[in-house]
Amino acid sequence: QVQLVESGGGLVQAGGSLRLSCAASGTTFSLTTMGWFRQAPGKEREFVAAISGSGGTTSYADSVKDRFTISRDNAKNMVYLEMNSLKPEDTAVYYCAGQRTLYEYTPSREIEYQYWGQGTQVTVSS
16 A cells, blocks of 8 residues: 655745655655645645656646755655745645656646645745
């Protein structure tokens, strides 16, 4: 059974930084594309970033490009989201997601991910 557990959320002032972590178990991690999504109150869940199994391919939503960085450590079965220059509009519950695949690609649609974590709250104050 695949489990994804996020951590690292919290309260931060605008302009600050946070690093989210996601620990994966129950899957061959290097064959699992990983993604981060977020859901703000009253809004639909949206794509934030994704990274291929090898870590060689990444993609980002335009709203976070140049501020957020996704990375992974396959030896530790971990994926990270480094968030800099945070804005109040980044406030949301952040979810880690995974998809077992042999392909090096980074999907942005929720439907393409099989596994989901429980989410971690990120609040950015103005």
